[in-house]
Amino acid sequence: MGFEVLKPGLLTTVQDFGRTGYQKLGISPSGALDRRAMTLANLLVCNPAAEALLELTFTGPELRFTADNFIAVTGGDLSPALNGKPIARYAAHPVKAGDILSFGQAKSGCRAYLAFAGGLGLPAVMDSKSTNLKCGFGGYQGRKLLAGDTIGFASPKKELPFFPLRTLESPTFGGEVSLRVILGPQEDAFTEGGIRTFFGESYEVTPRFDRMGCALEGPTVECREKADIISDGIPDGAVQIPSSGKPIIMLADHQTTGGYTKIGTVASVDLPLLAQCKPGDSVRFERISVADAQKLLRKEAKKLRKLNRYLNE
Amino acid sequence: MTKVPQARILTAGDSALTVEFGNEISEEINGKVLALDNAIQKEGIVGITETIPTYRSLLICYDPCAIRYAALKRRVSRLAERLGAASSGAGRIVEIPVCYGGEFGEDLPDVAAHAGLSEEEVVRIHSSKDYLIYMLGFLPGFAYLGGMDSRIATPRLKTPRVKIPAGSVAIGGEQTGIYPIASPGGWRLIGSTPVRPYDPDREDPILYRAGDRIRFVPVSAEEYRKIQALADQGTYPCTVREGGTGNGI
Numbered sequence: 001m002g003f004e005v006l007k008p009g010l011l012t013t014v015q016d017f018g019r020t021g022y023q024k025l026g027i028s029p030s031g032a033l034d035r036r037a038m039t040l041a042n043l044l045v046c047n048p049a050a051e052a053l054l055e056l057t058f059t060g061p062e063l064r065f066t067a068d069n070f071i072a073v074t075g076g077d078l079s080p081a082l083n084g085k086p087i088a089r090y091a092a093h094p095v096k097a098g099d100i101l102s103f104g105q106a107k108s109g110c111r112a113y114l115a116f117a118g119g120l121g122l123p124a125v126m127d128s129k130s131t132n133l134k135c136g137f138g139g140y141q142g143r144k145l146l147a148g149d150t151i152g153f154a155s156p157k158k159e160l161p162f163f164p165l166r167t168l169e170s171p172t173f174g175g176e177v178s179l180r181v182i183l184g185p186q187e188d189a190f191t192e193g194g195i196r197t198f199f200g201e202s203y204e205v206t207p208r209f210d211r212m213g214c215a216l217e218g219p220t221v222e223c224r225e226k227a228d229i230i231s232d233g234i235p236d237g238a239v240q241i242p243s244s245g246k247p248i249i250m251l252a253d254h255q256t257t258g259g260y261t262k263i264g265t266v267a268s269v270d271l272p273l274l275a276q277c278k279p280g281d282s283v284r285f286e287r288i289s290v291a292d293a294q295k296l297l298r299k300e301a302k303k304l305r306k307l308n309r310y311l312n313e
Numbered sequence: 314m315t316k317v318p319q320a321r322i323l324t325a326g327d328s329a330l331t332v333e334f335g336n337e338i339s340e341e342i343n344g345k346v347l348a349l350d351n352a353i354q355k356e357g358i359v360g361i362t363e364t365i366p367t368y369r370s371l372l373i374c375y376d377p378c379a380i381r382y383a384a385l386k387r388r389v390s391r392l393a394e395r396l397g398a399a400s401s402g403a404g405r406i407v408e409i410p411v412c413y414g415g416e417f418g419e420d421l422p423d424v425a426a427h428a429g430l431s432e433e434e435v436v437r438i439h440s441s442k443d444y445l446i447y448m449l450g451f452l453p454g455f456a457y458l459g460g461m462d463s464r465i466a467t468p469r470l471k472t473p474r475v476k477i478p479a480g481s482v483a484i485g486g487e488q489t490g491i492y493p494i495a496s497p498g499g500w501r502l503i504g505s506t507p508v509r510p511y512d513p514d515r516e517d518p519i520l521y522r523a524g525d526r527i528r529f530v531p532v533s534a535e536e537y538r539k540i541q542a543l544a545d546q547g548t549y550p551c552t553v554r555e556g557g558t559g560n561g562i
Contacts, residue, residue: 023363024522025454126513137514182327186323232368233370235326235328255450256449256450265326290382
């Protein structure tokens with residue numbers, strides 16, 4: 001017993017950290033787009049950071065619980081409410097069988113993460129419970145949730161230790177986002193002017209923004225000869241520049257290989273900011289070295305370990 | 314022989330790097346990529362999370378909390394320098410049964426007309442080669458195959474089909490391949506295979522690896538249906554031959 005989906009929302013999928021080791025077979029990594037929000041939702045309800053949860057997009061679902069447990073909602077502010085009363089984001093809440101969790105307007109950001117203490121009773125496919133929408137496997141029957149679906153809790157909790165501590169500051173998202181980018185692997189394909197444009201100008205998030213990638217509109221990034229390469233591997237956060245000269249940033253469901261030139265890669269710690277952008281938001285790129293991007297990543301990992309110890313040990 | 318240049322190590326963000334061996338599609342360069350991939354698997358470098366071999370480069374994904382960029386770069390360059398001239402040596406040949414033409418490959422007449430050959434000739438040419446799998450990508454288990462006979466090359470459709478059924482064997486320009494899942498596409502359909510190159514519920518979800526070769530084996534409609542029944546139960550064993558030197562290498 002767990003919950004029943006009364007309304008599915010726009011795009012509600014089961015995600016975890018994604019699949020590792022299958023990209024050489026052409027299988028996308030998948031996983032939560034805002035990994036920071038995902039990790040925090042899990043830590044708040046005493047789960048391992050990589051436990052499967054729900055990723056909600058723009059319009060959240062309406063769920064009826066069929067068992068008692070604890071939940072936490074993080075990421076964008078989609079106005080969560082329990083039995084009609086607003087509840088705080090970034091905090092653990094007890095829920096009882098019969099309770100209804102609903103979401104309203106997206107106030108800031110666009111992707112929220114809903115974690116359930118003890119995780120979801122779903123099978124892992126290729127070592128992950130993430131939904132791979134293109135291939136139709138993983139998560140709940142390989143697809144987004146629909147009204148009438150029921151998902152059980154794996155091991156619901158009767159209580160959480162240090163319950164009063166389980167609340168964190170809720171960030172707000174939106175406006176202009178600055179993304180730090182490591183140049184390469186094909187920065188040679190662009191003119192000096194092209195690279196100046198890329199780092200100097202502002203780009204707008206277009207509606208062509210899904211779990212595969214985010215297409216931007218703005219000044220053309222000039223390349224030297226042609227924009228295409230012989231297909232090679234695509235890392236998370238790769239910034240492709242197709243022949244239009246407009247950047248596309250590759251996200252969790254990206255193709256494993258591709259033939260567009262990649263000017264750079266967004267620093268891992270900044271990908272969660274992009275995940276919360278809405279069409280119309282503006283994006284600027286700032287240069288960062290590999291060493292500095294990795295320092296930031298290690299610092300964040302350390303901070304999360306500390307928080308985990310504080311909440312759960 | 315293509316001259317294989319020195320490997321270049323390029324940054325691909327804070328959690329990946331690319332080792333590039335050249336800028337063309339050739340068996341020699343691809344052989345280096347696959348040999349480096351094998352060498353890395355054997356070496357078991359802590360911190361590497363996965364690799365993606367492609368035509369001419371290897372993407373190495375790693376956890377920067379487990380290994381530093383500089384240290385990984387050093388170890389990978391050392392491995393790349395020590396690679397022999399030999400190709401991957403994986404060399405398995407996977408036989409894929411195909412029923413050509415008719416309802417199984419509705420564009421076969423067009424391909425034959427474009428080539429100025431009979432349908433039988435096209436089938437004979439298409440099924441008389443071992444195709445090297447340069448890389449997998451685009452879709453789960455979609456194999457980029459090398460070495461199709463240019464006599465049967467046919468331009469892509471002007472308007473792509475919205476849905477090409479899984480198992481379709483097709484020709485697009487100078488390339489040939491199998492669609493592992495239903496997908497939009499503009500390649501010409503010449504046949505269909507009842508085996509599932511990709512099955513997420515199978516322990517080994519993909520039948521083949523980069524570096525293997527594929528041999529298309531023509532079967533009748535009746536054989537197709539027999540194999541399909543076995544494949545549906547998950548009991549059809551694809552013929553796999555080891556140690557293929559194939560044609561070319």
